[in-house]
Amino acid sequence: MKWPLSKKMETSLLTCVIHKSEQITMYCADHSQLCCSKCFELYHRLCLQVTQAARGKSTSFKNLSFRTENTLSQMKQCQTYQEDRMMSLKVSYKEHERLIVDGLRVNIISYLRECETSTVNTTHEHMQYPISEMREGIKNLLADFEKSTIKEKKEELNLIQAPLKVLINSCIRLHYELFHLHVAIPKVLGKELSFIASKKCLENIQQSDIFLKENFPNHVFTVNGKSVHNVKMPSDSEACWITAVCALPNGQVLVADTFNKKVKLLSQQYRVVSHLDVRDEPPDMCLITPTEVAVAVHDEVQFITVSQSQLAKSRKLKLQHYCTGIAHNQGDLYICSGTALYKFTLSGELVCRLYEDSSADLTVIKCAVSPTGDKLYITSYQQHKLLTLARDGTLLATFTDPALCGPSGLHVTPVGQVLVCGRQSYTVLQVGWEGQSKLTMLATREDGVWRPWSVCYCSTTSSIIVGLYRDDNILVFRVE
Template sequence: MFCPDHNHLCCSKCVELNHRLCQVTPLPQAARGKLTNFKNLSVRTENTLSQMKQCQTYQEDRMKSLKVSYKEHERLIVDGLRVNIVSYLRECETSTVNTTHEYMQYPIEMREKIKYLLADFEKSTIKEKKEELNLKQAPLKVVRNSCIRLHYELFHLHVAIPKLLGKPELSLIASTKCLEKKQQSNIFLKENFPNHVFTVNGKSLHNVKMPSDIYMCQIRAVCALPNGQVLVADYSNKIVKLLSQQYQMVSHWDFRDALIQDMCLITPTEVAVAVYDGVQFITVSQSQLAKGRKLKLQPYCTGIAHNQGDLYICSYTALYKFTLSGELVCRLYDDSSADLTVIRCAVSPTGDRLYITSYWNNKLLTLARDGTLLATYTDPALRGLYGLHVTPAGQVLVCGYGPHTILQVGWEGQSKLANLATQKDGVLGPESVCYSSTTSSIIVGQWGDNIRVFRVE
């Protein structure tokens, strides 16, 4: 039987339990009266199948990235131990070189003992790291396997439908099951794939000007906190402002002469603020802002991002990697061909991809973990490319200052997925963009006294 009210196939037990009040009809009758646009269904199914394949590739890339990261971590630990032991042994041998044979024997025995200890250490370290890696890869494998299963089921239904066009009842069964499986797949993609495209279903305008502000606001950075509150960095007035979940002013911190460039979340209650000559940490507690430590850095800061204990700093033409204590790890990327080639940066949730906005070249650059350039993306809607944000699920959002546009770009950094907002939606000179998973909103910081908030699904 078939229930047109719920668009479900059902048996007598289903009817008794779930469809007593529905206008259930026998399958032959339902098949005669129901026409399916098979061509449209086929196109939509092919699109979902393609996204499922991309999702599978994405999950496999994340697993590979984790494996590479852990192997590098293991190597560094073991190499460090080797260096310390060799140095210690040389010191022992040097201090006893002029002693008797009995004392000379001691460092030799120690060398043998330490060799065994080192071998045991390497085995135990590798074992521990493999266990830790397996724990982190386990949920990714579950998602990957679910992706493969859903793709397999949907693909076979997709292939079966054209073969059943002259058989109304079988066509109805196959098309209904295909629609159900496609719906399951789309829900799965929304939850597990960063190329899930946001859909805007509401917008609002909120004033962020304070009575004490001297100049018109210029919101250069936005940071969404896990509790739903929002921090906005007002470049013109040199103030970081804390807004409630309803975007009402709660508190603020005056940075006086510091030029605020960007912000990023470190912990649920700590934020790092790039202030041109370094990084100022501030904490949020009971809706109040408090000043923390400051890192004085040599390269001027124009952008900042954080991932797993690493700070990424943009400095006009280069991208640097620092520790949270301010120690320079390396320079990851450099482009001195012009000014303002490295303005903002963001990191994928697993840290395997870095994104850079090049204001001068109007380009979005995608880098590997080691700084290797993977992709370059340009778009007429991204002239004056400035603001950049990666959501916790991996969606990439960028701002075009000149065309007044907010775009969603694929996680590969090679294609546009959607125009999320334009000047028609009230966007004017956007300089920053941020997604709040708590409120399912995209918050746009721009030139002027207002921020724009777009509710999305």
């Protein structure tokens, strides 16, 4: 970012997008387009508001920077989403292939048994021909299988993946072009080139927005099944209150049980296999690495590691305030105090206070971060709001809905889907990534959701796990 603007980038900024051999010299306000001399002759001769591009007034850098970072983040999320779709297709086809192979194996075993039965009373000298025939039969079975089935399935997979590869390449190209404009703009501030750079950036944002609307709608979860699992231990003296849920990449799940002052490790079948006692009630926790979580415990953060289905305590961070919620993204810790959101380093150094609302209690209770770190989400329990902030704490959106009363648990999936619980409305909602719209009601009281307090999406099992207040069970909803 500190390097001066390169001659190559300067040339790129001045080059007309349509006529690559021409330089931009004009701006048509009628069409909001930058023009070269050829563009003017072909498309803008009759336009009334064509001026010299060098005289144009560039867009506010702060506003443009926010818009650019937001679009870059969405492009990255779109790329991740399309890559996940490709991986999912590969996995499903591999599973289909395995089933086909298993079917072939059954056929071969059946064929061998049939041959064995027919030759059991045959003398050795009379078996040579049947064995040769048997080998030939098996060889034909394998050849037919390879030609007709596996090859056909691979071709089918390639056909389905082809448009996804095009989308991924488009994401990479648009992200690349916009990112370089984003880097260039602060370097041309105050120069004649700044107007051209800001207009090109806006044009790229518009192109990206059109692409995103067509190819990356908010993917809405569909619930297709539910199961209930008891997580109470014989040593628990109280009913469970599951205030936080973390899904590990291996399919295991960690839950924070506040009333019993425990962190429990659940197997892939949601049975308690290990636990740790903590010194106070743990209101929240978040994943740091695939094998480590940070647990909020009163006025400190307790790090816990998972190894071979066992939990172990490691270091602690001491805080100057109570901790009600915690989230992690790219080496930064975000901690809620009940009325404020703070940013810390992983070593415990306070970076800044990002947001504060002291108008009531529990205005900043839980937090979550988008995958690219450009958006922060916080739940305001007393005010029945979900707030969306920029990475610097600027308020971007406020979401309220009759279906979201007493918002508590909050989670953002790896591709940016936002899940939130309404403790007083007995609901689990999916909200748009922009934090302004309700996409769907995932579960209600009729589905067994009673005073939900925590929620988490497990991509390994494609399920949404909900923790409840004063209830020994967790709810697991299978989703697509």
